[in-house]
Every structure is written in structure tokens, then in C-alpha cells.
Amino acid sequence: MSMLSVRNLKKAYGALKVTDDLSLDVEPGELHAIIGPNGAGKTTLITQLSGQSRPDSGQILFEGRDITRLGMAERVHLGLARSFQITSILPGFTVLENVALAVQAKDGSSFRFFAPVAREEVLNKAAMHKLRDVGLADRAHLKASALSHGDHRRLELAIAMATEPKLLLLDEPLAGTGGQDAEALVALLLDLKGKITTVLIEHDMDAVFSLADRISVLVYGEIIATGTPAEIRANPAVRTAYLGEEATA
Amino acid sequence: MSVAEQPMPRARMLGRTKAAWVIFALAALLPAFAALTNDPFLTVIGTRILAFAIAAMALDLILGYGAMVSFGHAAYIGFGAYSVAILSRYGITDISLHILAAMAVSAVFATITGAISIRTRGIYFIMITLAFGQMAYFFFVSLSAFGGDDGTTLADRSTFFGTRFLESDLSLYYVTLAILIGLFLLASRLVMSRFGRVLTGTRENMTRMEAVGFRPFRYQLTAFVISGCMTSIAGVILANQAEFISPAFMSWHISGELIVMVVLGGIGNLTGAIGGAVIALLLEEIIGIFTHHWKLYFGIILILVVLYSPGGVSGLVERIRGPRK
Ligand SMILES: Nc1ncnc2c1ncn2[C@@H]1O[C@H](COP(=O)(O)OP(=O)(O)O)[C@@H](O)[C@H]1O
Ligand SMILES: [Mg+2]
Numbered sequence: 001m002s003m004l005s006v007r008n009l010k011k012a013y014g015a016l017k018v019t020d021d022l023s024l025d026v027e028p029g030e031l032h033a034i035i036g037p038n039g040a041g042k043t044t045l046i047t048q049l050s051g052q053s054r055p056d057s058g059q060i061l062f063e064g065r066d067i068t069r070l071g072m073a074e075r076v077h078l079g080l081a082r083s084f085q086i087t088s089i090l091p092g093f094t095v096l097e098n099v100a101l102a103v104q105a106k107d108g109s110s111f112r113f114f115a116p117v118a119r120e121e122v123l124n125k126a127a128m129h130k131l132r133d134v135g136l137a138d139r140a141h142l143k144a145s146a147l148s149h150g151d152h153r154r155l156e157l158a159i160a161m162a163t164e165p166k167l168l169l170l171d172e173p174l175a176g177t178g179g180q181d182a183e184a185l186v187a188l189l190l191d192l193k194g195k196i197t198t199v200l201i202e203h204d205m206d207a208v209f210s211l212a213d214r215i216s217v218l219v220y221g222e223i224i225a226t227g228t229p230a231e232i233r234a235n236p237a238v239r240t241a242y243l244g245e246e247a248t249a
Numbered sequence: 250m251s252v253a254e255q256p257m258p259r260a261r262m263l264g265r266t267k268a269a270w271v272i273f274a275l276a277a278l279l280p281a282f283a284a285l286t287n288d289p290f291l292t293v294i295g296t297r298i299l300a301f302a303i304a305a306m307a308l309d310l311i312l313g314y315g316a317m318v319s320f321g322h323a324a325y326i327g328f329g330a331y332s333v334a335i336l337s338r339y340g341i342t343d344i345s346l347h348i349l350a351a352m353a354v355s356a357v358f359a360t361i362t363g364a365i366s367i368r369t370r371g372i373y374f375i376m377i378t379l380a381f382g383q384m385a386y387f388f389f390v391s392l393s394a395f396g397g398d399d400g401t402t403l404a405d406r407s408t409f410f411g412t413r414f415l416e417s418d419l420s421l422y423y424v425t426l427a428i429l430i431g432l433f434l435l436a437s438r439l440v441m442s443r444f445g446r447v448l449t450g451t452r453e454n455m456t457r458m459e460a461v462g463f464r465p466f467r468y469q470l471t472a473f474v475i476s477g478c479m480t481s482i483a484g485v486i487l488a489n490q491a492e493f494i495s496p497a498f499m500s501w502h503i504s505g506e507l508i509v510m511v512v513l514g515g516i517g518n519l520t521g522a523i524g525g526a527v528i529a530l531l532l533e534e535i536i537g538i539f540t541h542h543w544k545l546y547f548g549i550i551l552i553l554v555v556l557y558s559p560g561g562v563s564g565l566v567e568r569i570r571g572p573r574k
Contacts, residue, residue, distance in 0.1 A: 050460070076462035088460065090453040101450055104443060105462035111471070112443040120443075163461055 001064050003028045003167055003197045004049070009058035011048060011221075018044040019055065020221035026167070031193045033200045033208045036218035042201045043085055045218070046171045049199070050082040051075045062167070076105065079166035083159075085175050085201075087152040091145035095136055095155060098144050099127035102162035130158040134188060150181030157188065161196075168198045174207060186211065209233070217241070262441075262518070264570075265563065269433060269520040272527065276426050280419055292422045293490065294534060299425045300486040302526040303432055305510040306519050307479035312508070313517030314440055315472050316452040317367070320375045320504050321382025325477045327389060327499030328354045329484020333407055334395055334494045344407035344415065344424075344485065351481035358385065359477030363470045382504055389496040400495020407489055415489060425486050429523070432479060436519055439475070448472050452517075513554055515561025524562055 004026040011019040018041040026032045036042055047053040049060060051072035060068045067075055090098050100123040104110060107122060117123065131137045134154040139147065147155060153173060160168060173189065174182050186207050192198060193211060202208050208215065209229045216226040217238050225235050232238055276299065283291035304326060311317040332351040336342070341350075362381040366374055395401050406415045415421045439445050450458045451465040458465050488494045497503075506529065514525020532550065536543035558565040 052456070052459075071464070072459040073462045073464045076460065082460060084460070088454060088457045090450055090457060092453050093450070097446070101446055101458075102461040104446070110443045110447045110463070110468070113445075114438045114442055116438075116441045117443045117446045118441065159457075159461060 002026060002061075003063060004199070005059075005061040005064075006049070007059040007061070009045075009048060009055045009060065011044060011053070011055045017221045019048065019058075022058070022218075022221065022223055024216060024223060024226070026197060026199055028197055029194060030213040031189075031198045031200060031211055033202060033212035033215045034218055035202065035205070035208055035215060040218045041221040042218055043171055046082060046169050046199075046201065049169055050080065076163050076165075079164070080169070081160040081163045081165035081167070082169040083156045083171060083173055085171040087149075087156055089144045089152065089155055089159065091143070093144055094141050095131065095144050095147065096124065096127055096140040098155060099130050099158050099162045100124055102159045103127050103130075106163060127162060130162045133161065133191075134158045135184065150177050150184075153177055153181070153185060154188075157185070161192075166197060168192070168196050170198060170200045170202075172201055172203060174202060174204050182207070264567065265518045265520040266437065268563070268566070269523060272520070272523055273426065273430055273433075277423075280422060289418065292418050294530070296418070296422045296425050296490045297487065298527055298530045299422070299429050300483045300490065301507075301510065301530060302523040303425075303429050303486070304480045304483035305507055305514070305522040305526040306429075306433065306436060307476045307483070308507045309511045309516060309519055309522035310436060310440070310479070311469075311472050311476045312511050313519075313522070314445065314452060315448050315469055317469060317473060318375050318508065319366075319378045319473075319476070320501065320508065321362070321378035321380070321385070322477070322480050322507050323499040323501065323503035324358065324382045324385035325351075325355045325480035326484035326487060326503060327385060327496065328358065329481035329486075330488035330494040330498045331389060331392075331395065331484075332481070333485055333488040334401060334403060337403060337405070337407070338395075342405070342408040343411065344409055344489070347407050347485050348482055351485050352478040355477040355481040356474050359474040360470065363473035363477075367466060367469045367473065379501060379504070382499065382501060386496050386499045386501070389499065396495065398496060400493060400497065403488065403492045403494065406492060407485070421486070421489055425490075428482060428486070432482070433519060433523070436479075440519065444468065444471070449517075509551060513551055513561055515558075515563030515565075518563055521561050521563035528562060 002025040006022060006024040009019050009022045022045065034042055048055050051070055055068065059066060062078060062080060067078065103123045103126045128137060128140060131140050134157050136151060136154050136158060139151060144155060157173060174185055177185060182204065189211055200211065212229055214226060215229055215232045216223050217232065219241050224241055225232060225238050227235065276295065279295050280292050283289055304322065308319060308322050311319060329351040332354065333347045336347055336350055366377045366381065369377055390398050409415050415424065447463055447468045451469055455465055484498060487498060510525035510529045511522045513529055514523065515521030532547055533543055536546050540546065554561060
């Protein structure tokens with residue numbers, strides 16, 4: 001059984017079909033990249049998969065269960081986490097608090113009114129662990145808004161990981177980074193590969209082709225091809241529609 | 250680096266807690282000062298100020314920590330005040346029962362109106378809470394058995410566990426101070442708890458909260474109800490202090506003044522709201538001595554504070570004292 005099955009998903013903004021009868025299967029353990037030009041509908045697909053927006057029609061199955069009508073929070077509790085293309089953190093919280101809150105969401109009730117949460121070692125330890133994974137441990141006590149852009153991208157990843165997902169939806173985790181930051185993030189994703197099923201949206205073709213088990217190409221809301229990196233590279237339709245000279249270079 | 254190490258904002262939090270205790274200590278000395286200067290009226294004003302400090306602090310819980318700007322919080326002051334009047338008329342005179350009834354009514358009202366208001370954001374939230382506040386106001390205006398528009402005087406103050414202890418202005422003052430301190434301690438725990446962190450998170454970034462698995466609505470509603478219940482206690486005290494109740498307690502002007510107090514003192518740190526209530530009401534008294542147009546001057550002061558110190562007076566104090574370790 002696929003981990004994620006998307007069946008005939010459709011969504012339109014007015015006359016614009018952002019998701020056009022889209023079907024997709026993500027197998028357990030795979031890193032499935034989705035590529036496509038700007039405005040192809042990649043982010044909109046992620047918002048529908050994560051429950052932030054609703055499709056007009058179609059079905060989303062997660063581990064065989066229909067989650068099409070579930071809210072974002074409910075999907076997180078089933079094991080589906082996402083990161084945001086545009087960094088979305090709690091700017092006034094410390095880095096550690098940002099991650100500890102994500103741990104807290106899955107650790108018992110948050111209707112606890114008296115015990116100081118800052119002293120809950122269970123939350124802090126788990127959060128610190130995630131921060132070490134992404135290389136932010138030494139910045140744990142900084143205010144999140146004070147981080148550099150590259151560190152924001154790491155924090156974004158740490159927060160998503162802290163919800164202990166079975167399926168990770170990453171919307172351009174490298175967005176806006178370059179050089180060492182990008183390299184470090186790719187190394188991180190490589191480390192996650194095989195451990196957590198991942199849907200990766202990314203513009204950096206080197207990263208995509210080195211990381212992905214399979215790649216789907218999204219153009220104008222439609223998936224025009226799905227296959228291994230080698231198959232996608234060789235696919236003439238993909239080359240004309242999207243990759244152009246870049247992929248052959 | 251140890252994970253037990255506290256995150257940075259704690260130091261600032263401690264500074265603010267200390268500031269609150271300075272205010273409480275000064276407040277405890279006020280009656281002595283009043284006796285020295287032979288001005289017993291100070292204690293009466295003091296009670297009023299402390300009661301408003303309770304309400305402002307309660308409002309800060311949702312305004313400062315949850316980004317919910319309630320423009321209808323005077324309703325809860327009214328529920329508190331009318332609980333005293335109505336229960337007393339039917340022979341239930343004890344303040345503990347008055348507070349209990351006030352909180353029960355407030356909890357019901359806050360649950361219903363909160364459940365509707367919290368689905369809106371920003372200016373819509375402000376307007377809808379104002380509308381609900383006005384509904385409560387007009388309900389009591391039409392309550393002719395209790396004087397309608399004119400209100401009614403209380404035959405006696407609430408009894409205190411069967412005694413007439415509160416008949417003395419001094420006792421009422423210290424009971425109010427004790428309640429304020431007790432609620433401050435409770436609220437301080439609350440904002441540092443798991444619940445408090447989730448509430449603060451919804452203020453910071455609602456989408457992020459949902460994306461890690463929280464449903465903000467239930468936390469916001471719970472905070473809204475707690476805040477309403479807390480505010481109603483201020484109403485119980487104010488009715489006792491004035492020995493008079495009327496719908497004026499719950500007019501939208503009062504709701505506005507509560508917001509002003511919180512913003513003036515600095516939102517989101519409890520102490521600021523308490524300080525804001527003290528400063529606002531003292532200014533009102535002091536400027537009132539010199540001119541009838543105190544609201545104008547007060548308005549100018551408020552604009553200056555908002556322009557030059559977005560953190561309110563507490564933010565200003567912190568900047569003057571420099572960065573704290
Ligand atoms: N909320 C919205 N309302 C109207 N149009 C939208 C909305 N969100 C996205 N779009 C449009 O849908 C198209 C796909 O956007 P998006 O999913 O962000 O693309 P991608 O992530 O692939 O760059 C774009 O043309 C965008 O302008
Ligand atoms: Mg996008």
C-alpha cells in the first residue's frame with residue numbers, strides 16, 4: 001500500500017486550474033521529488049496535502065485512510081508534517097522553544113496550567129536532539145527572529161521533524177540559500193532519506209537529481225511524467241516542457 | 250550547553266515580576282501614607298485602582314498573550330457588580346458566593362460569545378466583542394428591578410465569611426490587594442505553563458501552530474473564558490467599593506479604558522497591565538484636579554507613549570535600565 005495516494009485532485013482559483021486532475025502515489029521509504037516551473041502549482045499541492053487548503057474534488061489517502069476532509073492539526077497527529085517555502089516560525093520564541101512546542105503538540109495534553117513548561121526536560125531534550133540534527137544546537141537560546149536565513153531553513157526542518165512524522169512534505173527547503181548553507185541542507189536531507197518518507201519540492205536540480213528516488217514533473221497543475229532521475233532526464237516531453245538545456249548541462 | 254539552561258526571555262520575565270512586587274509593596278504602604286497625610290480618600294481611590302488592575306491584567310492575558318483585543322470586557326465587570334446586587338437582594342451576602350456567581354455567569358457568557366468571536370480576526374474581533382458587550386449592557390439597562398439605567402445603591406457591602414469585615418474601607422482595600430496578588434501569581438504561572446506557551450504561539454503565528462498539530466481555537470477560547478472570569482472579580486470589588494451598581498460599569502468606555510491601560514503599561518507581561526491601570530487612573534485623578542479636559546491630555550500622553558515606546562511604560566523602563574543579563 002502506498003503511503004500517500006492522491007486521486008484525481010482538482011483545485012481552481014477562478015479560471016486558473018492550479019491542480020488539474022492530479023494523481024500521485026508516494027511509496028513507503030521513498031524520497032519523491034516534485035519539480036516544475038514557478039506557478040506550476042507545487043505549493044498549492046502541498047497546502048492541499050497538509051490540510052491548509054481544500055481541493056475542489058478528488059481524494060487524498062494517507063496509509064489507506066481518506067484524509068481529504070481532515071484539518072491540518074489532525075493530519076499532523078496522523079504523522080504528516082510539512083515545512084514552508086516561506087519560513088514560518090514563532091519569531092518571538094527562542095529557537096529551542098520553537099522546536100519544543102512542536103514536541104509538546106504530540107506529548108500529552110497542553111491543557112496544563114501550572115507547571116513551568118521551560119523546565120520540562122522531556123520537551124527540551126527532544127527539541128535539543130532535533131536541533132543537534134540540523135546543526136542549530138549552539139543557537140538554541142537565541143530568539144528565532146535573530147537567526148540568519150540559512151538557519152531559518154534549518155529551524156523550519158527541525159520543527160517539522162519534531163512532530164515525528166511518517167511523511168514529510170518539504171516545500172523548497174533550500175529556498176534562498178546557497179553555498180555552504182545549501183550544501184549542509186542537502187547533507188541533512190540525504191541523512192533523512194530512507195528514514196522518513198519524503199515529498200520534496202525543490203528548484204535546485206543538482207539537489208533533486210542526487211536525492212530523489214523518483215521525480216514527478218508538474219506543469220500547469222498536471223503531472224506530465226513520473227520516474228527515476230534517469231528516466232526523467234531522458235524523457236523528451238519533460239525536456240521540452242520544463243528542463244530545457246539546464247538538465248542536460 | 251545544558252538543556253536545563255533557561256531561554257533568554259526568562260531574565261526579562263524575572264525583572265517584570267520584581268517590578269510587580271515593587272508595585273504591590275507600595276500599594277501595601279498606601280493606607281499608612283493616607284493616614285499620615287490624613288487623606289482617607291486615597292484608600293478609596295486605591296481600591297478602585299487595584300480593582301482595575303485586576304481587570305487590566307485579565308485582559309492582558311488574552312490581548313497581550315493571545316492577540317485577542319476584546320472591546321467588550323466591561324461586560325464582565327458588570328456581571329461581577331450585578332452578582333453582588335442581585336444575590337444580596339435575595340439574602341445571599343457572602344463575597345465568596347458573589348465571586349463564584351460572577352465567575353459562573355462570566356464563564357457561560359465568555360464561552361458563547363468567545364466561540365463566535367474567535368472565528369474572526371483583527372478589527373472584526375474587536376467589533377464583535379464590542380457588540381456582545383453592548384448586548385450585555387442593554388440587558389442590564391432594561392433590568393428595571395435593579396434601577397435600569399440609573400442603577401441602584403447596595404444596602405450593605407458583601408459579607409466576608411459571615412462577618413461585616415468589608416464595611417471598613419481599609420479592609421476592603423487590603424482584601425482587594427490580596428486578590429490582585431493571588432491572581433497575579435496564578436496568571437504568572439499560567440503564562441509560563443504548557444497552556445501559556447501554546448496561547449503565546451497562537452499570537453505569534455497561527456498557521457505554524459496548526460502545522461505542528463495544535464487546534465488554536467480551543468486554547469484561545471479557554472483563555473478567553475479565564476480572562477472573563479478573572480475580570481468579573483474586579484466587578485465584585487468595584488460594586489463593594491462604590492456601594493452602588495449601574496450599567497455604567499459595563500459601558501463601552503470602560504472596555505476602551507481597559508485596553509488603554511494594557512497598551513499604556515505594555516502588553517504581554519501582566520506587570521505592564523497592572524502598572525498601566527495604576528498610571529491611567531492616577532493620571533485621571535491628577536489631571537482632573539487641574540482641568541475638566543483630562544481625557545484630552547490623557548489622550549496626548551497615550552499617543553506619545555505608543556509612538557515613542559511601543560512596549561508601553563514597561564518597555565520604556567526596561568530600555569532606561571539597559572539590557573538585562
Ligand atoms: N490563494 C490564491 N489565490 C489565487 N491564486 C493563487 C493562490 N495561491 C496560488 N495562486 C496561484 O496559483 C498558481 C500556483 O501557485 P503555487 O502553487 O504557489 O506555485 P508554485 O509553488 O509551483 O510556484 C500561481 O499562478 C499562483 O499565482
Ligand atoms: Mg511554491
